[in-house]
Amino acid sequence: xxxxxxxxxxxxxxxxxxxxxxxxxxxxxxxxxxxxxxxxxxxxxxxxxxxxxxxxxxxxxxxxxxxxxxxxxxxxxxx
Amino acid sequence: xxxxxxxxxxxxxxxxxxxxxxxxxxxxxxxxxxxxxxxxxxxxxxxxxxxxxxxxxxxxxxxxxxxxxxxxxxxxxxxxxxxxxxxxxxxxxxxxxxxxxxxxxxxxxxxxxxxxxxxxxxxxxxxxxxxxxxxxx
Numbered sequence: 001x002x003x004x005x006x007x008x009x010x011x012x013x014x015x016x017x018x019x020x021x022x023x024x025x026x027x028x029x030x031x032x033x034x035x036x037x038x039x040x041x042x043x044x045x046x047x048x049x050x051x052x053x054x055x056x057x058x059x060x061x062x063x064x065x066x067x068x069x070x071x072x073x074x075x076x077x078x079x
Numbered sequence: 080x081x082x083x084x085x086x087x088x089x090x091x092x093x094x095x096x097x098x099x100x101x102x103x104x105x106x107x108x109x110x111x112x113x114x115x116x117x118x119x120x121x122x123x124x125x126x127x128x129x130x131x132x133x134x135x136x137x138x139x140x141x142x143x144x145x146x147x148x149x150x151x152x153x154x155x156x157x158x159x160x161x162x163x164x165x166x167x168x169x170x171x172x173x174x175x176x177x178x179x180x181x182x183x184x185x186x187x188x189x190x191x192x193x194x195x196x197x198x199x200x201x202x203x204x205x206x207x208x209x210x211x212x213x214x215x216x
């Protein structure tokens with residue numbers, strides 16, 4: 001399936017909203033343009049918040065995948 | 080986030096942990112989406128921001144019945160003060176104490192937690208709010 005080279009994976013499962021999003025923002029700020037970040041989140045808010053923030057901040061949502069009780073988000077730092 | 084967004088201005092009146100947490104979540108959301116946030120602390124909310132009392136138990140709103148209160152307290156979310164700190168790190172968040180409430184409770188700026196940026200009057204707060212929404216919590 002996914003053969004993407006993940007720069008940093010953030011396991012935020014169990015964290016309450018808006019924790020997973022805040023962890024992603026912190027990681028992206030420290031990363032380089034082109035880096036790929038993976039977030040695992042069981043927080044329902046992430047499903048709306050991560051795509052909304054990624055669009056607003058003009059990064060790229062590469063993949064959203066539902067797993068058993070959580071979701072994977074892959075985001076490319078675009079700027 | 081290059082375009083200038085309208086500010087969101089929150090008047091915090093209630094000092095219970097649930098309302099402060101809800102306000103902090105709104106602040107984080109607005110800050111990450113690029114909106115400047117102005118927070119004006121009045122009455123009981125101001126008292127919750129006194130130095131050394133931020134992490135004290137500030138109780139819950141009256142809607143929190145005996146059945147509901149343990150559910151709220153058991154939730155693993157972050158403390159409202161931590162959320163506000165994160166909001167300040169990622170966005171433009173300005174927290175001001177209401178000068179009238181400072182006077183009422185005989186507080187000086189040194190009595191407040193450092194997360195509070197200053198003391199101002201209501202007209203200055205409204206000037207910051209400009210044509211953005213003002214929400215009273």
